[in-house]
Amino acid sequence: MRVRVDEDRCAGHGMCLTLCPEVFEMTDDGWAVADPGEIPASLEAATREAIDNCPERAISEID
Template identity: 55%
Template sequence: MKVAVDDDRCRGHGICCALCPEVFTLNDDGYTTVEDPEVPAEHEEAVRAAADQCPERAITVT
């Protein structure tokens, strides 16, 4: 599974960071980044939940 965050859509709500801090982090500007787009199997469920709960629909899971 891969994950990406659309920088143009992200508004820095941080829900994804709260749900899966192992994958999502906030940068210095307060927006979400993904260090490694390859999601470890143990975090797939949390990443899907983060994508589902993102109010801006900025997270893409493939």
């Protein structure tokens, strides 16, 4: 599993960081970014929760 954050949709709420800080972080400008690598299986549930709870629907799973 890999994810990306659409920088045009992200509003900087930080919900993803709260739910899964191992995968997401906030830039100095206040926008979320995701680790570009493969997400470990142990973090997939938390990552999916972050995807489902993003108010702007800015996070998507990629192949």
